[in-house]
Amino acid sequence: MAIFVNENTKVIVQGLTGGQGKFHGLRNRAYGTKVVGGVTPGKGGQDVEGIPVYDSVADAVKATGADASFIAVPPKAASAAILEAAAAGVKFIVCITEGIPAQDEAKTFNTLLRDYPGVRLLGPNCPGIISPGKCNIGITAGEIAALPSAKGPNVGIVSRSGTLTYQALYELKQQGIGVSTCVGIGGDPVPGTSFVDCLAEFQKDPETHAIIMIGEIGGSAEEEAAEFIKANVTKPMSAYIAGVTAPAGKKMGHAGAIVSGGKGTAQGKMDALRAAGVKVGLNPTEAGSLMADIVKGLK
Amino acid sequence: MDLFEYQGKQYFAKFGIPVSAGGAADTVDEAVKVADAAKYPVVVKAQVQVGGRGKAGGIKLANNADEVRLHAGNILGMDIKGHVVKRLWVEHASDIAEEYYASFTLDRAAKKHLLMLSAQGGVDIEEVAAKDPDAIVKLHINPVEGLSEAVAKKAATDAKIPAKALDGVAKILVSLYRCFTEGDCDLAEINPLILKPTGEVHALDAKVSLDNNASYRHPEWDEYRATEELDEREQLARESDLQYIGLSGTVGIIANGAGLAMSTLDVVNQVGGSAANFLDIGGGANADQMAAALGVINFDQNVKSIFINIFGGITRGEEVAKGIVEAMSRVDLRAPIVIRLDGTNAEEGREILAKAGIPESKLQSKPTMLEAARAAVAIANGK
Numbered sequence: 001m002a003i004f005v006n007e008n009t010k011v012i013v014q015g016l017t018g019g020q021g022k023f024h025g026l027r028n029r030a031y032g033t034k035v036v037g038g039v040t041p042g043k044g045g046q047d048v049e050g051i052p053v054y055d056s057v058a059d060a061v062k063a064t065g066a067d068a069s070f071i072a073v074p075p076k077a078a079s080a081a082i083l084e085a086a087a088a089g090v091k092f093i094v095c096i097t098e099g100i101p102a103q104d105e106a107k108t109f110n111t112l113l114r115d116y117p118g119v120r121l122l123g124p125n126c127p128g129i130i131s132p133g134k135c136n137i138g139i140t141a142g143e144i145a146a147l148p149s150a151k152g153p154n155v156g157i158v159s160r161s162g163t164l165t166y167q168a169l170y171e172l173k174q175q176g177i178g179v180s181t182c183v184g185i186g187g188d189p190v191p192g193t194s195f196v197d198c199l200a201e202f203q204k205d206p207e208t209h210a211i212i213m214i215g216e217i218g219g220s221a222e223e224e225a226a227e228f229i230k231a232n233v234t235k236p237m238s239a240y241i242a243g244v245t246a247p248a249g250k251k252m253g254h255a256g257a258i259v260s261g262g263k264g265t266a267q268g269k270m271d272a273l274r275a276a277g278v279k280v281g282l283n284p285t286e287a288g289s290l291m292a293d294i295v296k297g298l299k
Numbered sequence: 300m301d302l303f304e305y306q307g308k309q310y311f312a313k314f315g316i317p318v319s320a321g322g323a324a325d326t327v328d329e330a331v332k333v334a335d336a337a338k339y340p341v342v343v344k345a346q347v348q349v350g351g352r353g354k355a356g357g358i359k360l361a362n363n364a365d366e367v368r369l370h371a372g373n374i375l376g377m378d379i380k381g382h383v384v385k386r387l388w389v390e391h392a393s394d395i396a397e398e399y400y401a402s403f404t405l406d407r408a409a410k411k412h413l414l415m416l417s418a419q420g421g422v423d424i425e426e427v428a429a430k431d432p433d434a435i436v437k438l439h440i441n442p443v444e445g446l447s448e449a450v451a452k453k454a455a456t457d458a459k460i461p462a463k464a465l466d467g468v469a470k471i472l473v474s475l476y477r478c479f480t481e482g483d484c485d486l487a488e489i490n491p492l493i494l495k496p497t498g499e500v501h502a503l504d505a506k507v508s509l510d511n512n513a514s515y516r517h518p519e520w521d522e523y524r525a526t527e528e529l530d531e532r533e534q535l536a537r538e539s540d541l542q543y544i545g546l547s548g549t550v551g552i553i554a555n556g557a558g559l560a561m562s563t564l565d566v567v568n569q570v571g572g573s574a575a576n577f578l579d580i581g582g583g584a585n586a587d588q589m590a591a592a593l594g595v596i597n598f599d600q601n602v603k604s605i606f607i608n609i610f611g612g613i614t615r616g617e618e619v620a621k622g623i624v625e626a627m628s629r630v631d632l633r634a635p636i637v638i639r640l641d642g643t644n645a646e647e648g649r650e651i652l653a654k655a656g657i658p659e660s661k662l663q664s665k666p667t668m669l670e671a672a673r674a675a676v677a678i679a680n681g682k
Contacts, residue, residue, distance in 0.1 A: 075512065098581070101513035102405055103480055106442040109410055114443055141611060141643040161558020166610045166642050167668070187557055189407050216558050219407045242561040245568045250544050252577055254557040266565075283566050285669055 002131035002181040003156070003201035003208070004092055004120065005068065009135045012037040012066040012090075014057065014073055014081045016048050020096070021072035024139050025051070028070065031142040033135050036064035057081075057088035070128070070137045071095040078124060079108045086116040093192070094137045095123035105190040112192070121192025125254075127162035127184035130169075138184070145169045148178035153209035153298040155291060156202040157182035158195055160221070161254070164214045164242060164284060171288025172212070177295050180208040187216065187254030195225035203233050210236045210294050212287060213278070217243030218257040218264040226272035236294045238279040240287035241266045300509045303346045305388040306523055307505025314478035316471055316489075317501045321390025330371035331364050333389040339363055340392040343370045347382035348528065355379045360392055382528070393503060398491035399460060400424050400435075401472060402506075403479040412440040412479070414451075414472065416458040421491035434459075446476040467500030468492070483513035532576070532599055539591035541578060548573025549679040551596035551605040551634065553589070555580050555614040563608045566668055572676030575602045580614070589622025590629060597632050604678035607638040608668060609645075616640050616648025623662070624655045635678055636662045639671035 011028065015021035016038025026049060029035040037052050037060040044055030054060035057069065069085040071078060071093060078097040085093045105124065112119055122129060128138010132145040144166055148154040155177055159165040165184040172179055183198050185191045195213060202208045211233070215222040222241060229237065244266040246252050248259040259265050270280045279294065281287030302310060308318040322333035323346070334341040345357030352358050357379050359370035367389070377384045398421030406413040417435045419427050427434055436458040440446050451472035455465050471492065479487040488506040495501060514520050529537065536543030542557065546564075550572045554560035560579045567574050576599065580592050596605055609619050619640060626632070640648050649664060665671035 076515065099512045101483055101516075102485065102510050103442070103483055103513065106405055106410065106412065110441055110443045144642060159558075161556060161561075163554070163556030163559035163610045164562055167559065167562070170610070170641060189405055190410050214558070216561060221407070224408060240562075242558050242565060245564045245574070246561055246577075247544075247546070250577075252544070252557055252561050257557055257561065282569060283669065284562060285667070 002134055003205050005129055005131050005135040005137060007134040009068050010034045010036045010064060010066045011068045011070055011137055012039055012057065012060045012064065014039045014069055014071045014085065016040060016051060016053060017043050018072060022048055024072060025070065028136050031136040033137060036066050057084045057090065061088045061090060066090065068092040068137060071097060073097060075099040079104045082108055082121060083111060086112055086119045091119055093119065093121045094128045095121065096126060096128060096138055098125045100124050102189050105188060109190050109192060122183065123186045123192060125188045126186030127165050129181065129183050131181045132179050140166060144173060145182060146173040146178050148180050148207060153295050154178040154180040154207055155295065156180050156205065156208040156211045158198040158211065159184050159214035160187050160216050161214060161242060167284045168212055168214050171284055172291065175288055175292040177292065180205060187257060195221050196228045199225060199228055199233055203235060208235065209298055210291060212291050213237060213239040215239065215241045215269055216257050217246050217252065217259050217266050220264065222269035223272045226276040229276040229278060238281060238287045238290040238294060239273050240281045240284050241269045300511055300523060300527060301348050302507040302509065302523055303348060303526065304344065304505055305346055307507035310482060310507055311478060311502055311505050314474050314482060316474045316478065317499065319390040319393055321388060324387045324389055325385065327368055327371045327375065330387050330389050331367050334361065334364065334367045337389060337391040341367065341389050342392045343367060343374060344388045345374045345377060345379060345384040346386040346388055347379050347384055349380045349382050352379060357384065393493060393501060394496050395493045396496045397494040399468065400490045401475060401492050402486065402488035403476055404486050406439060409439055412442055414438040414440060414454060416454055418459045424490060446473060448473050463498060464494045464500055471500055483510045483517060484508060485510050532595060535598055536595045539595065541580060541592055541595060543595060544577040546574050546576050548575045549601055549603040550675050551575045551599060551602040553578050553580060553592045553596065553605065554608040555610065559608060559610055563606065566672045567606065567676060570672050570676050572679055575599050585618045586622035586625050589619055590626035593626040593632060594630055597630055602634050604634050604675045605636045606671060606675035607636055608671065609640050611642030611645055615643050616645040617651055620648035620651035624651065627657060635660060637665060637671050637675040638662065639665050639668055
């Protein structure tokens with residue numbers, strides 16, 4: 001078991017003929033992911049190292065039976081690409097594109113909600129999802145993810161930041177802890193999939209025994225997660241929040257990462273998570289060793 | 300990107316939101332010229348991006364050219380909470396019957412647009428929110444549906460805006476919403492939104508924050524970018540398209556990804572150091588970007604050590620390594636580098652660095668983030 005994806009997930013890459021799409025699409029395939037096709041308008045009939053390219057998502061889905069899409073196209077084209085995938089019947093869309101205007105993101109999210117309620121969008125501006133040994137969609141270097149063990153305990157990871165997602169994978173690998181699924185939800189203001197969505201899935205997933213959550217300053221997603229955890233999550237958790245030292249009023253790179261009007265501080269988020277029973281580390285390594293302690297207790 | 304009041308008003312005007320007749324002025328003579336055209340009485344307003352201008356003496360009423368001369372002379376060059384006034388906005392003084400508040404933002408929790416509207420404007424809206432939360436109407440707008448004039452009017456009615464101002468307020472709300480959406484604002488706020496004794500509704504102030512991600516479709520934003528208040532380091536970083544924020548510490552930071560960069564700042568702080576900056580070289584950073592990043596860090600005289608923290612996803616280790624080697628051959632770095640390199644093609648990267656023959660006094664590699672932070676802080680603290 002894993003959440004959102006598994007060993008049978010068939011993936012197409014929108015933007016497979018572009019630099020990022022090709023590099024990561026081929027890496028995903030090399031990892032063992034079923035990358036069954038690519039989409040680039042006007043390049044249908046070509047192939048990228050044996051992966052057939054189609055003119056549209058509809059063509060690709062028809063020919064391959066793909067149920068997931070990996071979108072690696074520039075910001076200008078990303079919203080249309082997401083909606084094209086949804087319209088073609090793709091149920092799980094991963095968009096790694098960075099720099100999409102917030103207005104477009106809000107519109108796309110609400111269009112999906114209205115017209116394609118069964119579709120899950122992960123991202124934009126996210127590293128993707130990896131279920132170690134089964135499926136890797138996105139830009140995560142597969143070799144840093146520890147395989148889950150049959151007996152467990154295994155840990156689920158959910159993170160707002162790309163590189164901190166890798167850091168979390170790395171810390172667990174150092175500790176010899178298996179990972180069930182690792183989801184990077186992205187650092188933009190309107191993520192398609194939230195902490196709460198992932199926590200709900202991890203809580204249901206029999207292969208996930210504990211959860212690490214990596215948040216950052218800005219917004220209230222971590223506080224909402226804390227509320228959800230208090231009411232619904234019985235699996236033990238550790239967490240780390242980046243940006244303790246970030247000055248107020250400065251956007252820390254991610255469009256979503258800003259402390260404004262005294263809201264969205266790392267301290268407030270850590271307090272909320274602690275109050276919900278989550279063990280909070282002051283750096284990623286500490287969150288990793290807190291998880292190691294939790295896992296020891298589960299064995 | 301935050302706009303100055305005068306830019307915000309010019310931006311509003313593009314979307315048909317009524318603002319006072321006026322203009323920007325950088326000198327006393329220009330201020331008089333603008334005032335003559337706007338007709339007396341006028342208000343002379345300091346253009347700084349900080350609250351409390353009025354209390355600091357940065358906003359003055361002038362009834363004639365001599366008074367404009369006096370006030371403009373006093374306000375230009377004035378220091379308001381660390382912001383030196385370089386530009387004025389001079390506009391015709393409005394008669395005010397009532398003051399309201401209106402703003403549009405994105406409510407991230409609801410994933411919808413949020414209108415906030417109050418009949419109690421002209422003051423700090425957070426104070427109103429604290430004392431009398433019912434005085435602010437909050438209305439979520441689905442970005443797919445947009446805002447109609449009828450819905451805007453209903454919101455104005457709910458906010459207890461008097462009947463005589465309802466149509467005027469509703470019209471402005473629809474225009475302000477267009478400015479917010481089509482104009483790609485993170486925030487579009489009018490405080491106060493005034494009702495004149497003559498019955499017209501009018502924006503007396505403008506607070507606009509633009510979404511940098513949308514700049515590709517707004518070539519007109521170039522003029523705003525030119526007036527942004529950046530320090531020299533930030534200017535240099537912008538020219539190389541780097542996400543950089545200047546801080547006051549001694550450890551220069553380069554990381555890939557905003558989260559990791561933030562975390563790097565935190566870890567440096569935890570082991571007793573202080574960061575000189577936030578710098579995210581972004582996903583897919585290549586040799587040129589790394590060289591540019593090192594150039595910006597090297598420009599900062601406070602930097603005593605440089606901590607490069609890379610965990611590759613899109614960013615490839617060998618590109619990072621090539622960038623460092625190239626930068627070190629191009630620029631004479633004043634501070635030594637401590638690097639932690641992991642993730643995609645990290646081994647190739649470490650090999651490139653090892654083969655480059657750079658002495659350990661200039662570059663050391665550490666296996667973990669914490670160890671690298673300790674080493675960088677030790678150098679910066681002179682240990």
